[in-house]
Amino acid sequence: MTRSANLGFPRIGAHRELKLALERFWAGTSNKPALLAVAAELRARHWWLQQAAGIDVIPSNDFSLYDHMLDTTAMLGAVPPRFADAGDALDTYFAMARGTAAAPAMEMTKWFDTNYHYIVPELHAGQAFRLASSKAADEFLEARALGIETRPVLVGPVTWLSLGKTRDDGLDPLSLLDSILPVYAEQLGILKAIGAAWVQIDEPVLALDLSDGQRAALRRAYDVLQPVAPKIMLTGYFDGLRDNLELAAGLPVAGLHVDLVRAPEQLAGVLKVLPSAKVLSLGVIDGRNIWRADLEQKFMVVSTAWDRLGPERIEVAPSCSLLHTPVDLDSETDLDDELKSWLAFAKQKLGEVVALTMAAQRGRGAATAFSDSTAAAVARRSSPRLHDARVSERLQRAESIDLSRHSPFPARRQQQRARFGLPAFPTTTIGSFPQTPAVRQARAKFKHGTLDAAAYEAFLRAETERAVRTQERLGLDVLVHGEFERNDMVEYFGEQLDGFAFTRNGWVQSYGSRCVKPPLVVGDVSRPAPMTVNWATYAQSLTDRPMKGMLTGPVTILQWSFVRDDQPRAETCRQIALAIRDEVLDLEAAGIGIIQIDEPALREGLPLRRGDRAAYLGWAIDCFRLAASGVADTTQVHTHMCYAEFEDIMPAIAALDADVISIETSRSAMGLLEAFGGFNYPNEIGPGIWDIHSPRVPDESDMAGLLRKAAAVIAPDQIWVNPDCGLKTRGWPEVEASLTNLVAAARAMRTAAQPVMAVSALRRQSR
Numbered sequence: 001m002t003r004s005a006n007l008g009f010p011r012i013g014a015h016r017e018l019k020l021a022l023e024r025f026w027a028g029t030s031n032k033p034a035l036l037a038v039a040a041e042l043r044a045r046h047w048w049l050q051q052a053a054g055i056d057v058i059p060s061n062d063f064s065l066y067d068h069m070l071d072t073t074a075m076l077g078a079v080p081p082r083f084a085d086a087g088d089a090l091d092t093y094f095a096m097a098r099g100t101a102a103a104p105a106m107e108m109t110k111w112f113d114t115n116y117h118y119i120v121p122e123l124h125a126g127q128a129f130r131l132a133s134s135k136a137a138d139e140f141l142e143a144r145a146l147g148i149e150t151r152p153v154l155v156g157p158v159t160w161l162s163l164g165k166t167r168d169d170g171l172d173p174l175s176l177l178d179s180i181l182p183v184y185a186e187q188l189g190i191l192k193a194i195g196a197a198w199v200q201i202d203e204p205v206l207a208l209d210l211s212d213g214q215r216a217a218l219r220r221a222y223d224v225l226q227p228v229a230p231k232i233m234l235t236g237y238f239d240g241l242r243d244n245l246e247l248a249a250g251l252p253v254a255g256l257h258v259d260l261v262r263a264p265e266q267l268a269g270v271l272k273v274l275p276s277a278k279v280l281s282l283g284v285i286d287g288r289n290i291w292r293a294d295l296e297q298k299f300m301v302v303s304t305a306w307d308r309l310g311p312e313r314i315e316v317a318p319s320c321s322l323l324h325t326p327v328d329l330d331s332e333t334d335l336d337d338e339l340k341s342w343l344a345f346a347k348q349k350l351g352e353v354v355a356l357t358m359a360a361q362r363g364r365g366a367a368t369a370f371s372d373s374t375a376a377a378v379a380r381r382s383s384p385r386l387h388d389a390r391v392s393e394r395l396q397r398a399e400s401i402d403l404s405r406h407s408p409f410p411a412r413r414q415q416q417r418a419r420f421g422l423p424a425f426p427t428t429t430i431g432s433f434p435q436t437p438a439v440r441q442a443r444a445k446f447k448h449g450t451l452d453a454a455a456y457e458a459f460l461r462a463e464t465e466r467a468v469r470t471q472e473r474l475g476l477d478v479l480v481h482g483e484f485e486r487n488d489m490v491e492y493f494g495e496q497l498d499g500f501a502f503t504r505n506g507w508v509q510s511y512g513s514r515c516v517k518p519p520l521v522v523g524d525v526s527r528p529a530p531m532t533v534n535w536a537t538y539a540q541s542l543t544d545r546p547m548k549g550m551l552t553g554p555v556t557i558l559q560w561s562f563v564r565d566d567q568p569r570a571e572t573c574r575q576i577a578l579a580i581r582d583e584v585l586d587l588e589a590a591g592i593g594i595i596q597i598d599e600p601a602l603r604e605g606l607p608l609r610r611g612d613r614a615a616y617l618g619w620a621i622d623c624f625r626l627a628a629s630g631v632a633d634t635t636q637v638h639t640h641m642c643y644a645e646f647e648d649i650m651p652a653i654a655a656l657d658a659d660v661i662s663i664e665t666s667r668s669a670m671g672l673l674e675a676f677g678g679f680n681y682p683n684e685i686g687p688g689i690w691d692i693h694s695p696r697v698p699d700e701s702d703m704a705g706l707l708r709k710a711a712a713v714i715a716p717d718q719i720w721v722n723p724d725c726g727l728k729t730r731g732w733p734e735v736e737a738s739l740t741n742l743v744a745a746a747r748a749m750r751t752a753a754q755p756v757m758a759v760s761a762l763r764r765q766s767r
Contacts, residue, residue, distance in 0.1 A: 001311050001312070001361050002306065002311045002312075002314050002315070002316065002357055002360045002361055003056040003057055003315045003316075003357065004054060004055050004056045004057065004315070004316050004317070004353045004354050004356075004357035005055065005056065005057035005151075005281060005315040005316065005317040005353070006050055006055050006057065006058060006059055006317065006318060006322065006350060006353065007059060007062075007153070007200065007202075007235060007237075007257070007283075007287070007317055007318055007320060007321045007322070008059050008062035008153060008320075008321025008322060008323050009046045009049075009050065009059065009062060009063075009321075009322050009323070009346060010046075010322060010323055010325065010326070010327050010346050010508070010509065011042065011062075011063050011064055011323070011509060012327070012507060012508075012509050012515055013042050013045075013327065014327040014328045014331055014505060015331075015505060016507050016515055017038055017041075017042060018038065018039065018042055018065075018513070019513040019514075019515055021034070021035050021038035021039070022035065022065070022066075022512065022513040023513050026094070026098075026513075026695075032090060035065075039063065039065060040142070042063070043060075043063050043139065043142065043143070044142075044146055046063075047060070047143050047146060047148045047150070048146070048148070049347060049350075050350060051148055053347070053350040053351055053354055054350075054351075054354040054357075054358075055350055055353065055354065056315075056357075057151050057198070057315060057317075058143070058148060058149075058150045058151070059150060059151055059152070059153045059200060060136075060139045060140050060142075060143050060150035060151070060152050060153070061135060061136040061139050061140070061152045061153045061154065062153045062321060062323075063139065065090075065093070065094075066093065066094065066097045066119070066511075066512050067097065067117075067118050067119050067511065067512070068118070068153075068155055069111075069118035069119055069120075069121065069155060069160065069163065070093065070096060070097055070106075070118070070119040071133070071135060071155075072121075072154070072155040072160050073096070073119065073121050073160075074089070074092075074093055074096075074132060074133045074135075075131065075132060075133040075135065075136070075183070075187065076129045076130075076131075076132065076160075076180055076183050077128075077129055077130040077131070077132030077133075077183075078121055078122070078123075078127065078129060079092060079096065079132075080096070080103075080106065080122045082102075082103040082104075083095045083096055083100075083103055086100060086103070089132075089133070096119060097119050097512060098512070098693070098694050098695060099691065099694035099695070099696045100696065101696055101697075104666075104691065104694065104696065105119075105691060105693070105694045105696070106119050106120060106121075106122060107119070107120040107122075107165065108120065108511060108693065110603070110604050112204055112207070112238050112608060113238060113604055113605065113606065113607070113608060114238075114288070114324055114604070115508075115510055115516070115559065115560055115601065115604060116323065116324065116509065116510060116511065117510060117511035118163070118511075120163065120164060120165050121160060121161075121163065121164035121165070122164070122165060122167060123161070123164045123165065123166045123167065123171065123173050123176060124166065124167045124168050124171070125168045125171050125175075127176060127179065128179070129176075129179050129180050129182075129183050130183060131183050131186045131187055134190075136152050136154060136187060136190075136191060137152075137187075137190050137191060137194055139152070140152050140191060140194065140196055141194060144195070149197075150196075151196070151197075151198045151199060151200050151233065152191055152196055152199050152200065153199075153200045153201075153202065154184070154187070154188075154199065154200070154201050154202070155201075155202050156201045156202055156203035156205075156221070156234075157177060157180055157181060157184050157217075157221050157225075158174070158177070158203055158205055158214060158217045158218050158221055159202065159203050159204055159205045160180070161173040161174055161176060161177060161180070161217070162174070162205050162208075162214060163205075172213065174213050174214065174217045177217050177220060177221065178220075181220075181221060181224045181225065184221075184225055185224060185225055185228045185229075188225055188228055188229035188230065189228045189229070191229075191230055192228070192229060192230045196230045197230055197231060198230050198231045198232070198233055198254070198255075199229055199230045199231070199232055199233070200232075200233045200235055200257075201225075201232055201233070201234055201235065201253075202235045202237075203218065203234060203235065203236055204235075204236060204237055204238055206218075206236030206241055206244050206247075206248050207236055207237065207238045207239035207240070207241070207244075207259070207608050207609075208608055208609070209609055209610050210244055210247075215244075215247055218247060218248075218251060219247075219251065222234075222251045222252050222253055223252060226252040226253065231253075231254035231255065232253040232254055232255070233253070233254065233255040233256075233257060233279070233281060234248065234251060234253040234255065234256050234257065235256075235257035235281070235320075236248060236256075236257065236258065236259065237257070237258075237259040237262070237283060237287075237319055237320035238259060238262060238320060238608060239259065239262050239263055239607075239608045239609065240258070240259065240262065240263025240265070240266040241258060241263075241266060241270070242263075242266070242609070245266070245269055245270065245273060246273055249270070249273045249274050249275065249278070250273075250275070253278075254278065254279060255278060255279035255280070255281055255315070256270075256274065256278060256279070256280060256281065257280075257281035257283055257315075257317065258270055258280070258281070258282070258283055259283045259319045259320060260282055260283050260284050260301055260319065261283060261284065261285070261286045261287070261288070261319035262288075262319060264301065267282075267301060267304060267305065271304070271305065271308045271309070274309070277313070278313070279313050279314070279315060280305060280309060280313060280314050280315070281314075281315040281316075281317050282301065282302060282305055282314060282315065282316055282317060283317050283318060283319035283320065284298045284301050284302060284316060284317070284318075284319070284356065285298070285316075285317070285318045285319065285349050285352050285353050285356075286318070286319055286349075287318040287319045287320040287321060287322050287323075287324060287325065287349070288319065288320065288324050288325070289325075289562055289563070289565060290325060290326065290343050290344065290345060290506070290520065290562045291342060291343065291344070291562075291564075291565055292341070292342055292343055292344045292348070292352075292373060292376050292377075293344065293349075293352045293373065294373060294374070294377045295352065295355055295356060295359075295366075295369060295370045295373040295374070296370060296373065296374055298352075298356055299356055299359055299360075299370075302314070302316060302356050302359070302360050303360070306360050311360065311361065311362075314360070316353050316356045316357045316360065317353060318349055318353065322346040322349060322350075323508075323509065324508060325345055325346045325349065325508065326345040326346065326503065326505065326506035326507055326508060327345060327346050327347060327505075327507075328345055328346065328347040328348075328505075329343055329344065329345040329347065329348050330347065331504070331505045332503050332504055332505060332506070333504065334503075334504050335501070335503065338379065338383065338385075339501055339520075339522065341372075341375075341376045341379065342376055342379075342380045343520075345506070351369065352369070352373075354366075355369035355370065355373075380566075381566070385522060385523045386522070386523045386524070386564070386566065387523065387524055388498070388499070388523065388524040388526065390526070391499075391524035391525065391526050391575055392524070394526075394578060395571070395574060395575065395578070398574070398578055398626065401626060401629070401630075402629065403622055403625040403626055403629050404625070404629060404657075405628075405629055405631075405633065405657060406632065406633050407633045409657065409659065409682060409683050411633065412633045412634075412636075412659060413659070413684075415633045415634045416633075416634060416635075416636045416659065419593060419634045420478075420546050420593065420594070420636070422477050422478070422546075423477065423750060424716065424717065424749075424750045424753065424754075425707070425716070425719055425720070425721050425746040425747075425749045425750050425753070426477040426478060426720050426721065426746075427475070427476045427477045427478070427720075427721045427722065427742060427743050427746045428476060428477060428478035428479070428480070428548065428662075428686070428720060428721075428722050429471075429476065429480055429722055429723055429726070429727060429739070430480075430596075430598075430640055430662060430688075430722060430723055430724075430725050430726045430727070431480050431483055431489075431548070431550045431596065431598070431640075431726045432480075432482065432483040432486070432489075432726035432727055432728035433467045433470075433480070433482035433483070433484070433727050433728070433735065434727060434728065434729075434730055434731055434732050434735055435484070435728045435729070436731070436732070439463060439484050442456060442459045442460075443456075443487065460484050460485050460535075461538065463482065463484040464481050464482055464484060464535065464538065464539055464542075465542055467480075467481065467482035467484070468481070468482075468539055468542045468543050468547075469542075470736065471545075471739075472543060472545065474736065474739045474740055474743055475743040475747075476545075476739065476743060477545065477546075478545065478546045478547075478548055478594060479539070479543060479545050479546065479547050479548070480539075480547070480548050480550060481535055481536060481538070481539030481547065481550070482539075483550060483726070483728070485535060488516060488517065489552045489556075489560075489598065489726075490516075490518065490519060490552055490556065490557050490560040490561060491517060491518075491519050492531075492552075493531060493551075493552050493557060494519035494521075494557065494561065495519075496527070496528075496529070496531040497525055497526065497527055497528075497531075497576075497579055498523075498524075498525065498526045498527075498528055499521060499522060499523045499524050499525035499526065499575070500519045500520065500521060500522065500525070500561070501519065501520040501522045502517075502519055502520065503517060503520070505517075506518065506520075506562075511693075514729070516560065518560055518561050518562050519561045519562070520561065520562045521558075521561045521562065521563045521564050521572055522564060523564070524575055525572065525575040525576050525579055526575070526578075526579055527578075527579035527580075527582050527583065530582075530583060530586045531583055532549060532550065532551065532583060532587065533549075533583070533586050533587055533590050533592075536548075536549040536550070536587055536590070536592050537590045537591065537592065540591065540592060546593060546594050547592065547594070548592075548594045548595065548596050548638065549584075549587040549592040549594070549595040549596065550596050550598075551580055551583055551584065551587075551595065551596065551597045551598065551627075552580075552597075552598050553580065553597045553598055553599035553602075553623075553624055553627060553639065554573050554574075554576040554577035554579075554580050554623045554624065554626075554627055555573060555599050555601055555602050555605060555620045555623055555624065556598060556599050556600055556601040556602070557576050557580075558572060558573045558576060558601075558605070559601035559604055559605045560601055570619040570623075573619065573620070573623045574619070574622075574623055574626065576623070577622075577623040577624070577626040577627045578626065578627075580597065580627040581626055581627045581628075581630055584597070584627060584628060584630065584631060585630050585631070588631050588632070588635050593634065593635055593636065594635070594636045594638065595628075595631070595635060595636070595637055595638070596637075596638035596639065596640060597624065597627055597628055597637060597638070597639050597658070598639060598640040599624060599639050599640070599641060599656070600640060600641050600642045600725075602620060602624075602641060602649075602652075602653075602656075603641065603646065603649060605620060606649060610648075613649075617649065617652045617655075620652075621652055621655045621656060624639070624656050624658075625656065625657065628656075628657075628658070636659045636660065637658050637659050637660075638658060638659065638660040638661070638662065638686075639656060639658040639660075639661050639662075640661070640662045640663070640725075641653075641661065641662075641663050641664070642663065642664035642688070642724060642725050646663070646675045646676070647675040650675055650676070650678075650679035650681065651679075653681070654679070654681060654682060654683070657683070658683060659683055659684060660683065660684040660685070660686060660720055661683065661684075661685055661686065662685070662686035662687075662688065662720065662722050663676075663685065663686070663687060663688060664688045664724040664725060665687040665688050665689070665706070665710070665724070666688050666689055666690060666691040666698075666706060666724050673685070673687050673709070673710055673713050673714065674713055676713070676714055677713030677714050681714065681718075683718070684718045684719070684720060685710075685714060685718055685719060685720065686719070686720030686721065686722040687706070687707075687710045687719070688722060688723055688724030688725065689702075689703045689706040689707060689710075689721065689722070689723070689724075689742065689745065690703065690723040690724060690738050690742060691724050692723050692724050692725050692726070692727055692729070692730055693724070693725070693729075695730075695734065697734050697737045697738050697741070698738060698741060699741055700741040700744045700745050700748070702741075703741055703742055703744075703745035704745040704748050704749065707719070707721065707745055707746070707749050708749075711749070711753060716749070716753040719749075721742060721743075721745065721746040721749075722742075723738070723739075723742070
């Protein structure tokens with residue numbers, strides 16, 4: 001009969017148990033057995049939860065202590081040589097992700113168009129691979145010992161290679177395919193030998209514009225792997241297969257999974273070309289958002305496939321792994337009943353999958369689930385909390401706003417340099433300073449009512465002054481207030497905007513132990529009052545140096561929230577942009593002359609297919625400019641982006657027209673900066689020279705070396721000096737040590753680059 005299936009479950013635990021265990025282990029307050037015991041307990045709990053929900057096909061090897069791409073790197077024995085002395089297998093694994101005192105961490109970037117970050121494989125010519133991890137088999141047997149038969153999950157070989165980066169100029173990563181296929185074959189052979197009937201192989205590259213080489217690699221890979229493997233469920237997700245449909249359907253695998261949430265229109269084409277006897281996995285439940293499914297609508301999709309293929313050849317599943325959703329709505333006790341009835345987290349999505357499967361079997365009913373779903377859909381559509389006439393009217397008026405700054409950048413640059421008088425290679429940070437246990441405890445006490453508002457504000461003022469004085473002492477040129485009042489760069493703003501709602505335990509993994517709790521955009525968005533002005537002006541009152549006002553941009557607030565699905569995302573983004581515009585103008589009116597509008601998610605929101613990108617970039621750029629364009633020429637607008645590939649969107653980044661952009665570059669050893677140099681980026685750039693996601697403290701020579709690399713790519717008078725990202729997760733001792741070295745590196749560069757900068761200035765004057 002038709003089976004219910006799941007592609008992956010959140011790893012972190014309903015109360016972030018994995019995060020806490022990892023951080024205890026890294027801090028040295030627990031040992032490896034304790035960490036591994038927590039991991040085993042979470043795996044067992046999640047397998048039992050899925051079994052109890054009625055899921056027929058339960059995944060294993062979807063759990064990870066850090067990242068599934070890093071797990072695949074470990075499986076293939078693809079450990080970079082600099083980690084050869086890192087310790088045992090677990091120490092080496094974490095060293096690759098986090099770095100050591102002697103070895104920088106591997107690069108990290110976004111997993112397709114999600115806010116999940118993966119560790120990028122490092123590839124080189126002649127690289128040797130071997131089966132170096134038994135994790136996939138171990139976890140299959142672990143589940144079996146608990147009485148649960150699972151379908152092991154592997155990242156596909158073509159996806160792993162396609163997402164890797166080569167260390168040799170001109171090397172095609174796919175040239176290493178024949179070197180890794182024997183390892184995959186060995187792994188799959190072991191799984192088959194120990195009794196795995198099926199294996200799930202994820203090839204999300206099938207959602208991309210594939211090269212001829214990638215197409216050939218997919219054919220080659222599955223021709224080699226199919227004869228030795230259990231039955232293969234090939235999974236593609238995050239978009240439709242489109243021109244890759246015939247390729248995917250024709251590969252020698254036993255089943256094909258398609259994303260019918262992102263691309264519901266592809267079903268007809270899939271049914272037309274799917275070979276006889278091949279199983280079709282229907283990804284009909286949204287694995288990327290938290291809104292309850294309309295089961296009647298979803299059942300129409302399932303019925304279409306059932307009528308064409310019959311009950312034996314379909315599985316009902318989420319669109320992708322549930323990694324991207326919170327664990328359990330039942331733990332949310334603060335949400336009102338109306339809103340809660342509209343939502344489904346990972347556990348509830350399993351129930352939706354099972355209800356659809358039961359209905360498809362046409363012998364077992366799911367009437368209550370369907371009637372509740374219909375009632376929730378009707379109530380949501382008619383709820384007055386969705387729409388605000390004032391917001392709609394303002395959006396219409398906003399169509400006449402000029403989205404350009406008053407003057408072009410060269411003219412603004414002269415006025416800003418005259419106003420601020422900054423030295424060459426000006427130093428700053430990205431925004432936040434350490435959220436120490438004392439800061440977190442004070443916030444918790446305030447929320448629970450055991451610390452009153454006056455005492456909490458006094459505490460925050462003291463922390464802010466400490467941060468300002470520290471920055472002055474270290475010699476930074478442009479200061480920040482430290483953001484001690486903020487819980488998260490998106491949640492903080494959402495809490496002060498109308499149209500948002502919040503969960504207590506809606507945590508989602510971003511990378512490693514880093515978890516975020518995305519707000520819910522429920523209705524129309526507006527700003528009832530200033531959000532940051534008081535803290536920015538207080539911090540500015542403490543110092544004569546420029547103080548940055550710190551804001552999160554509209555695209556990032558959109559991308560890092562669970563967004564309403566009843567209107568176009570572009571419309572929601574424009575609502576947010578108008579709210580941020582109000583804040584920008586209020587900061588400027590209060591005397592804040594430098595305003596940073598962070599957009600780290602701009603690249604993340606880019607559609608996977610090149611043909612879809614122009615429309616997205618059009619409204620995303622307009623939203624940033626709507627937020628930023630109202631200020632005077634003397635006000636300097638910064639933005640920040642991190643952990644993304646920029647090469648293919650350079651014109652869009654330039655079109656933002658931010659006076660200064662800071663970017664992550666240290667993990668790639670300034671490799672990402674080459675895109676800016678090759679494009680001849682016109683404005684100023686702060687290439688991050690300190691990887692703040694690693695506990696390693698880089699010395700002055702490391703930072704100066706990165707700055708020299710930067711100065712070889714872009715003009716020295718364009719360069720700012722800053723870390724990769726905010727310092728929220730770091731401790732004060734390493735922050736002070738690293739910033740001391742950062743300032744020293746900048747000062748050394750000022751002296752070394754004086755002749756070059758003088759020539760550049762003369763050339764600008766002559767133009």
